[in-house]
Amino acid sequence: MVISSNSCLSFIGLLLCLWSRTASSLNLEDPNVCSHWESYSVTVQESYPHPFDQIYYTSCTDILNWFKCTRHRISYRTAYRHGEKTMYRRKSQCCPGFYESREMCVPHCADKCVHGRCIAPNTCQCEPGWGGTNCSSACDGDHWGPHCSSRCQCKNGALCNPITGACHCAAGFRGWRCEDRCEQGTYGNDCRQRCQCQNGATCDHVTGECRCPPGYTGAFCEDLCPPGKHGPQCERRCPCQNGGTCHHVTGECSCPPGWLAEGDYILKCTKGPHWKT
Numbered sequence: 001m002v003i004s005s006n007s008c009l010s011f012i013g014l015l016l017c018l019w020s021r022t023a024s025s026l027n028l029e030d031p032n033v034c035s036h037w038e039s040y041s042v043t044v045q046e047s048y049p050h051p052f053d054q055i056y057y058t059s060c061t062d063i064l065n066w067f068k069c070t071r072h073r074i075s076y077r078t079a080y081r082h083g084e085k086t087m088y089r090r091k092s093q094c095c096p097g098f099y100e101s102r103e104m105c106v107p108h109c110a111d112k113c114v115h116g117r118c119i120a121p122n123t124c125q126c127e128p129g130w131g132g133t134n135c136s137s138a139c140d141g142d143h144w145g146p147h148c149s150s151r152c153q154c155k156n157g158a159l160c161n162p163i164t165g166a167c168h169c170a171a172g173f174r175g176w177r178c179e180d181r182c183e184q185g186t187y188g189n190d191c192r193q194r195c196q197c198q199n200g201a202t203c204d205h206v207t208g209e210c211r212c213p214p215g216y217t218g219a220f221c222e223d224l225c226p227p228g229k230h231g232p233q234c235e236r237r238c239p240c241q242n243g244g245t246c247h248h249v250t251g252e253c254s255c256p257p258g259w260l261a262e263g264d265y266i267l268k269c270t271k272g273p274h275w276k277t
């Protein structure tokens with residue numbers, strides 16, 4: 001039933017009018033609903049005493065009228081008329097910055113919130129991983145979370161998950177914040193590779209490259225130093241003479257039968273003059 005304000009004629013109509021004005025679909029408890037009182041006029045039917053000329057007869061001495069005389073008096077009867085009545089009604093609408101949607105006042109953001117939602121007039125709340133006033137810019141590598149407001153805690157060149165902040169370690173590192181190197185014997189992405197180094201060589205935590213101990217060589221340190229060389233990186237020359245062979249680590253000479261080792265630490269093979277037991 002649709003009732004316009006100028007059809008509020010009868011008392012029943014007036015009640016319906018008031019009802020239709022106050023029964024707004026907006027919830028007045030909603031803090032985003034603004035209301036004020038406004039006046040309006042309605043036409044009502046009202047009763048009033050309407051005067052009229054009442055004629056009646058009395059007996060009198062008037063012989064010509066058969067002793068009956070006509071008299072007048074003002075009398076009143078109830079009549080009805082249209083009157084104007086000023087009414088007040090509460091007018092509700094969404095507060096500035098809000099608009100009505102499904103009987104609710106929701107905030108309006110002039111810029112669409114691209115990866116987020118509008119939580120207050122022209123204010124976007126961004127999803128984790130997104131920032132900027134309209135949530136259209138992805139977090140840079142050093143930030144994460146809603147509005148990219150959290151700083152990445154990852155170490156050693158690790159990348160941060162833009163949503164959770166979890167660290168994606170660079171090759172050779174491990175741990176919650178990638179603060180630790182791979183355990184000895186492992187290397188590479190997520191420390192999943194096994195080192196191939198032999199003879200007690202250490203392995204580079206990133207590349208797996210072997211660092212040989214003194215006396216060893218080869219990609220996996222699987223070889224002894226070549227003849228004539230010894231020591232770290234097999235860079236030292238052997239001092240042994242006269243067919244002596246050199247220890248690949250210490251350079252100590254082993255002399256052939258009939259020859260003697262000479263000297264304190266690095267030795268060479270000589271014959272006479274000092275024969276000792």
Ligand SMILES: *[C@@H]1O[C@H](CO)[C@@H](O)[C@H](O)[C@H]1NC(C)=O
Pocket residue numbers: 111112114132133134136
């Ligand atoms: C979001 O903001 C950026 C820069 O502030 C602008 O270039 C872009 O057009 C905006 N996007 C929308 C959908 O409003």
